[in-house]
Amino acid sequence: MRGEKAGPETALEITELSHAFGARTALDSVSLSVPAGAFTALLGLNGAGKTTLFSLVTRLHRSRSGSIRVLGHDLRRAPGAALAALGVVFQARTLDPELSLRQNLIYHATLHGIGFAAARRRAEGLLEQAGLGARGNDKARTLSGGQMRRLEIARALLHRPRLLLLDEPTVGLDLAARQSLLSEVRRLVAEEGVGVLWATHLIEEVGPGDRVVVLHRGRVLARDTREGLVAGQGAADLAAAFRRLVGLSETAEAPP
Amino acid sequence: MSGSGPEGGVAGYAVCLAGVVWREGLRFLHQRGRFLSALVRPLLWLFLFALGLRAFVGEAEAPPYPGPVPYELYILPGLAAMIQLFAGLQSSLSMVYDREIGAMRILLVSPYPRWFLLLSKLVAGIAVSLLQVYAFLAIAWLAGIRAPGLGYLALLPAALLTGLMLGALGLLLSSLFRQLENFATVMNFVIFPAFFASSALYPLERVRESSGLLYALCLANPFTHAVELLRHALHLGLDAGALAVVAGTAALFLALALWSYDPGRGVARG
Numbered sequence: 075m076r077g078e079k080a081g082p083e084t085a086l087e088i089t090e091l092s093h094a095f096g097a098r099t100a101l102d103s104v105s106l107s108v109p110a111g112a113f114t115a116l117l118g119l120n121g122a123g124k125t126t127l128f129s130l131v132t133r134l135h136r137s138r139s140g141s142i143r144v145l146g147h148d149l150r151r152a153p154g155a156a157l158a159a160l161g162v163v164f165q166a167r168t169l170d171p172e173l174s175l176r177q178n179l180i181y182h183a184t185l186h187g188i189g190f191a192a193a194r195r196r197a198e199g200l201l202e203q204a205g206l207g208a209r210g211n212d213k214a215r216t217l218s219g220g221q222m223r224r225l226e227i228a229r230a231l232l233h234r235p236r237l238l239l240l241d242e243p244t245v246g247l248d249l250a251a252r253q254s255l256l257s258e259v260r261r262l263v264a265e266e267g268v269g270v271l272w273a274t275h276l277i278e279e280v281g282p283g284d285r286v287v288v289l290h291r292g293r294v295l296a297r298d299t300r301e302g303l304v305a306g307q308g309a310a311d312l313a314a315a316f317r318r319l320v321g322l323s324e325t326a327e328a329p330p
Numbered sequence: 331m332s333g334s335g336p337e338g339g340v341a342g343y344a345v346c347l348a349g350v351v352w353r354e355g356l357r358f359l360h361q362r363g364r365f366l367s368a369l370v371r372p373l374l375w376l377f378l379f380a381l382g383l384r385a386f387v388g389e390a391e392a393p394p395y396p397g398p399v400p401y402e403l404y405i406l407p408g409l410a411a412m413i414q415l416f417a418g419l420q421s422s423l424s425m426v427y428d429r430e431i432g433a434m435r436i437l438l439v440s441p442y443p444r445w446f447l448l449l450s451k452l453v454a455g456i457a458v459s460l461l462q463v464y465a466f467l468a469i470a471w472l473a474g475i476r477a478p479g480l481g482y483l484a485l486l487p488a489a490l491l492t493g494l495m496l497g498a499l500g501l502l503l504s505s506l507f508r509q510l511e512n513f514a515t516v517m518n519f520v521i522f523p524a525f526f527a528s529s530a531l532y533p534l535e536r537v538r539e540s541s542g543l544l545y546a547l548c549l550a551n552p553f554t555h556a557v558e559l560l561r562h563a564l565h566l567g568l569d570a571g572a573l574a575v576v577a578g579t580a581a582l583f584l585a586l587a588l589w590s591y592d593p594g595r596g597v598a599r600g
Contacts, residue, residue, distance in 0.1 A: 132439045157441040158336045168432035172360050173353070184349020185440035185447075187342025229436075233337065 084146070085110045085237035085269025086131070086160075091140030093126055100126040102292045103140070108285075110236060111267040113260060115280045117316065118289035124273040125165060127289070128241045132162050145236050158186065161230030165241040165273075169222060169229075171215035175206060178214050179229050186233035193232070200228035204258075220251030227258065238262065241273045252279075277313045286312070288319050295319045336441040346442050347450045354454035357424065358461075368416060368462045369469070372409040376470060380405050392533035394567035402475050406467070407561035408530025410489065411553065413466055414459045414496045415524060419516055421455030422500030445588050452501055452584075456493035463489055481564040488563035492556040495576050498583035505591045528554040529561075552579040 086108040093101040101123045108114045118124050129135045131142055133153055142149040144156035169178050176197050183193030201207050204224040209217070217225060223243055230238060240259065244252040256279060262268045272279070280286055286303050288296040296303055296319055300312055309315035336342050358365060380402040389398035428434040437447055467482065503516060527547045529537075534554070538545040548554050555575035562569040 132435070134435060134438060154336060154441040154443070157439055160439075162439060164432065164435055166432050168436050170353075170357075170431065170433050173356060177353075177356060181349055181353045182436060184345050184352070185437065185442070187336040187338035187345050187442070189338065189341075189345050190348075 083110055084108070085144070086239075086271060087141075087143040087146075088127075088131070089141045089143075091127075091130060091137055091142065093130055093135065093137055095126075100292050101130070104289070104292070104294050105140075106287045106294060106297055108237065108269045108271045110269040111263060112285060113263045113270050113272065113281070114285040114287060116271055116273040116287050116289055117275070117277070117280065118273070119275055119320070121291075122275075122289045123292040124289060125241055126292075128162070128164070128239055128273065131160070131239060133157065158233065159235055160237040160239060161233065161235035162239040163223070163226045163230050163241065163243050165243075165245060167222060167226070169214040169225060172213060174211050174213055175201060175217070175225055176210040178225065179232060182229045183232045188233060196232055197228075200231060201225075204228040218251075220247050220255065223247065223251070223255055224258070227255070231262070235268070237269045237271070239271050239273075242275070243272070244274070244276065244279065277316060280312055288316060290320045343442065343446065346440065346446070347453060350437075350447070350450035351454040351457055354421075354424070354451075354458055358458050364420070365462070368413060368420070369465055371416065372413055372466050373469060375409055375412070376402060376405065376475070377473070387532075390533050392529075392535060394562045394565045394569075400475075402470075403477070404533070405531060406470060406475060406477065407564055408525075408528070408557045410463045410466065410485075410560055410564075411492060411496075411530060411557045412525055413462045414489070414493050414556075415521060415553065417455060417459030417462060417493070418496035418498075418500035419503065419521065420500070421451070421458070421497060422504035424455075425451065425501070425504040444591075448501065448588060448591060452494070452497045455497045455500065456490060459493045459497070460486075460489055477564045478566055481566050484563045484566055485560060488559045491573075491576055491580060492560060495552065495556060495580035495583060498580055498587050501587040502583050502590065505587060524551060524553040527551050528557055530554075530557045552576065555579075 084107050088104060088106050091101055091104045092099070104123070104127065106116075116124055116127070126135070130137045131144070131149070133149060137149075142156070145159040147155040147159060149156045170181070173181065176194070179197035179200065180190065180193045183196060184190070188196070198207075198210070201210050204227070206221060206225060206228070209221075214222065214225065227240075227243070238259070244255055247255065259270055259272065260281070263270050274280075280300050282300060284300050286296070286298060286300050287294060288303070296306070298306060304310075304312055304315045307315035307318045309318055338345055384401040387401050390401055390404035391398045392404070395404075425434070428437070437451075438444065440447055470476075499520075503520070527544065528551050529548060530553070534545065534548055537548055552575060555572040558569045558572040559576050562572065
């Protein structure tokens with residue numbers, strides 16, 4: 075995939091996207107972009123609308139207004155091309171616990187039109203890369219939480235997407251597993267030029283130079299680099315800037 | 331792969347279909363209990379019910395049989411259809427299970443069109459049901475309950491079509507039902523009425539003699555026509571009326587299932 079960077083620079087472009095479940099507005103005119111080769115954090119408390127946003131971008135729900143473009147492909151007009159260019163790790167686990175690691179990967183590859191022989195080759199490489207090379211024949215349910223996440227990321231990369239979406243991928247993981255996951259994804263950004271949208275409510279997962287989109291109650295409150303955000307709010311650090319943005323007092327309960 | 335679609339072009343569709351069937355096959359192999367119960371159920375009917383009842387009903391006479399046939403031969407196609415009825419509902423359960431473990435999302439974020447993905451699931455379910463039908467017929471054959479040899483070949487296209495009808499019914503039910511607990515309801519209100527108010531267990535002419543109402547119900551029941559299509563095919567005949575009803579019902583169920591399938595439901599919430 076390296077050397078194929080001639081494509082459009084914007085991995086994901088969301089424009090004025092709104093969505094409601096019945097009377098409840100989940101997303102209100104959300105606009106954001108994720109450049110290729112950059113790490114973008116989607117920062118928001120639980121219930122901010124992060125998962126709804128993911129459901130719309132992966133077309134599990136149809137958006138009613140606004141537009142979503144993946145690598146320039148409009149999700150409504152060219153859903154096949156858009157979905158082919160993105161990989162996703164959902165917040166909830168989505169592995170088939172009764173299939174082996176390898177079978178989980180091969181199944182996913184076929185869903186993207188990759189034949190069995192090629193799928194097997196790619197699966198071996200990605201298992202190796204995820205540190206699961208020796209576990210290919212084990213059933214997915216035998217993995218630890220962190221290993222499952224690594225396998226899900228490997229699976230999301232099988233069809234070599236240029237955009238990787240991760241919805242709170244570190245939920246339920248211990249510190250070591252969290253850090254190893256984060257550094258693996260940062261490596262993909264740096265070395266393979268993948269554009270990443272990483273949804274989280276954990277401020278410490280945002281690193282120096284990362285782009286940050288703050289989502290609160292379905293609305294985008296800020297879009298900037300981490301440093302720009304902190305400076306713009308005149309805050310001491312990102313946590314303070316975030317609290318100021320979402321209108322919580324300095325002493326009120328802040329996101330951990 | 332920032333190209334203009336999934337890899338593999340048109341051949342990719344075939345790969346995708348093969349992948350869905352492959353996974354369904356793996357699941358089926360892993361669940362030996364499922365295979366056994368799918369096989370034991372009709373065998374119980376055949377060897378306990380049919381052989382017991384034979385003393386009362388003796389031989390059955392109905393088209394397409396040239397003359398009176400032993401009762402256990404008569405109910406063979408009905409039991410094959412019952413296997414497919416259960417298989418259709420089983421694959422509907424497996425769709426619900428897929429939603430619960432999240433695998434449905436992985437299917438639906440595939441770049442192929444949603445109707446094609448659902449159709450692939452349907453084909454996978456039909457393939458599994460055919461496997462069960464032929465395993466059942468093989469055991470019956472070994473026990474001496476035999477149809478004409480070529481009938482087993484002629485049965486294949488008929489069973490594909492009835493499998494499609496019953497699989498589409500399952501798909502439709504899975505879009506209506508959200509949880510696995512509803513299976514008991516489905517048993518009571520779908521499987522039992524469909525099976526008993528049909529020609530699976532008794533020739534329709536006999537039914538007409540005893541109850542006009544039941545006869546009318548049997549005729550209105552698409553499952554009756556599925557059974558008759560299989561029965562005629564197994565004896566190298568073609569029941570054109572049954573073919574029309576089964577094809578029409580299959581198309582209707584399929585259209586309703588594709589139309590009512592809401593991918594967001596039970597998959598993603600705010």
